[in-house]
Amino acid sequence: GAVVSQHPSWVICKSGTSVKIECRSLDFQATTMFWYRQFPKQSLMLMATSNEGSKATYEQGVEKDKFLINHASLTLSTLTVTSAHPEDSSFYICSAKRGGEQYFGPGTRLTVT
């Protein structure tokens, strides 16, 4: 299968700081990547679709000014959680589309204290 990496794998930050998460497709180019969030014992919730060279498309209820997405190249998308608060603590997972299938990165566990 395809390989997607994410960095960092976990991060603890103080309330009010910003955190940047990187998602890379390692062995293929991805014009489209996706960012999900998963709270404990809940399903994956799509936050936004990241499009290379254009603005991301956000799902309803997701604040685009709080969750900044940049897809500057065909192998890299970044998600920045700005002014993080404890309620933003979650498991953030990216995925990249190759052909008709989506492959997930290993996820980033964010804890905001």
Add this chain to the structure above:
Amino acid sequence: RKEVEQDPGPFNVPEGATVAFNCTYSNSASQSFFWYRQDCRKEPKLLMSVYSSGNEDGRFTAQLNRASQYISLLIRDSKLSDSATYLCAADRGNKLVFGAGTILRVKS
């Protein structure tokens, strides 16, 4: 009603058993369906893609019933290592919509 629904389980089965999960979807325009496996605190890993009536890979068989709008996953000869949460997903245009997952616990 959620767009993709699954029985959350848990399904507790002995090793060697055959177990089946169903997943219903409400968007009749969905064309592609997927089963993912997710271990605790890990990312989902693609298990099978289902584009037509079904797909088989070793002990795993997925079937699609468009008339009734559901997909199923059958696991034969369950192993302890099959214990995980199984997520089904249906495409909605360029995106995937996931069910909440079905927990499988295989016990010796």
